[in-house]
Amino acid sequence: MTARTVHLPVAAQDSLSDVVGIGERAEELGYDRVWFPETWGRDAVTTLAALADRTDTIGVGTSIVNTYSRSAALLGQTAATLQEQSGGRFRLGLGPSGPAVVEGWHGQEFGNPLKRTREYVEAVRQVLSGEQVDYDGDVVQTRGFRLRQDPPEPVPEIDITGMGPKAVELAGRFADGWHALMFTQAGFEDRYADLRRGASLGNRDAEDVHTTFMLPCCALPDSDAARDLARQHLAFYVGGMGTFYRDAVARQGYEDAAETIHGAWQDGDRERAVASVSDDLLDALAAAGTPETVRQRVAKFAAVDGIDAIAVSFPRAADREVIDQTLAAVAPE
Template identity: 55%
Template sequence: MTDRSLHLPVAAVADGDRLVQYAMRGEDAGYEHVWLPETWGRDAITVLTRIASETESIGLGPSVLNVYSRSPALVGQTAASLQEISEGRLRLAVGPSGPAVIEGWHGESFEKPLRRTREFVEIVERVLSGDVVTYDGDIFSLGGFRLRCDPPAVPVPIEAAGMGPKSVELAGRFADGWHAIVLTPDGLTDRLEDFERGIELGNRDRSDVTVTLSLPAAVSDDGELARERCRNHVGFYVGAMGTYYRDSLARQGYEDEAMAISEAVANREFDRLDELIDDSLLEQLAIAGTPEEVTEQLARWDDVDGLDELAISFPREATHEEIERTIDALAPQN
């Protein structure tokens, strides 16, 4: 069985206490790790600091911090601090995000995302080593920076997000892991070839890197409600979060569906999602249904060779009670 972790809700929750409660519930249920996205709500670092202080054993980290809104030196400092507070439980995931977020929300130019991610990872590694950082790259130039505290006693894995072939290859070549999203089992297998090519180019060992897939999940006695929650969530990502998720789905053999979903969401024709994301497609992109139905669906992902960690995420419309039910139903101890 693949390791199982939690990817905390990307949607707004009532208060930060809820996120801490989900992490604590996950720890009690045997989840290996808890990931926190950073979108347009609470910043990930503040909440992760609380989670680190109020849990004991569960791993934690952001998935992902974009490589535009913070400098790599600052992220290195942040990682060193969180590793100290969590007593060695941090894994750091970074990625370029996309133009909708970087240009629309942060006012930065979305230029050279792959090169920027590579340099970002390299600089954070050097910061965390405790050595003086001198770096002259295409994007970043640093001289004289050094941590004014001891470097982490436990090294911090630096993992990278990506969806396209080149970004996934980059993760395999330069990062300690790859974070994947909006992938079918076959699509993940195809991208794993890019990841493994990167590992070979970097002269690295496959056992030293981790593949983590974030997968939306909803478990309910009302299977149709669970499927509706995940269907709307997938539709939002493909249709409303720029072109990256749409293009990723198209690369996996669903170009017509991806374009139709994007068009429907743009026109606010949400009632069409039942037809465009039918049960067959939904089963490729999410875990949704009754407790009995999701057991079989989980087995499909456990059979994907090369997937190390399945991160259970939650639909945007999921209620507090539905999130807790899903955490419990999909717990590793079950």
């Protein structure tokens, strides 16, 4: 059975307590895990520590923290600490992010993202083993590091994100899981073939790589209002978050739409960018409409071969009422 998880919102929440409250509500509704991404809002570590303290059974995880703003040793320490704080409920999701975040916000050169991701996975695993880490990579250099406390038990699993063929192949070869973001069903199936190839190269079974599919959802009695919020969300990511999302959508058969949305957004014409997210593209990338419609869409994605968990995410402009209605509408049965 496909697990049901929640991707906590990074925007439109007045306080840390409000964000944590969404996670508490997800636990009450029976969701398996809550993920928190780290962008330009609250940091993931503090947020997840607070969430672990106020919940009892639901899993917690990062989706994602980038591999440029923290060292591999520090990410290993962080994963060990959050595993301790959560009583064994933590899962580490990491990835390179993109130039808009890494260069624009953190002032780091966005170089060798795939090699950096692989080396981070390897080095963090060494940290979590509790043994001394002497890692001599092309990107990661760590000598003489060892956790002062006992290593975490169980050892947190490490997921990575990926949108392009080589990034997903990397996930299949080295990671415990893959986070799939901004995919149509056909697009996911294409990339899952890359994951299987990576698993084969690593002498692994692709079924042992836990795949989490991020799905923007918005379920409201007013279908048009729900779809408008989801349309705005997609336009922002395709148009305003660098070129990775634009390129990913283009690779999935929507090249003209992706270029139009990105171009309009970059020109400051937000209205045209949003209007360029057609109903077809919206339904290919999201589940938005009435509660019944959204439940059907989520179930359709959940039935796709290779998807182990659906991560319900919310439009970036969704307020708490919209989030609560959507959470309830697609909660595990």
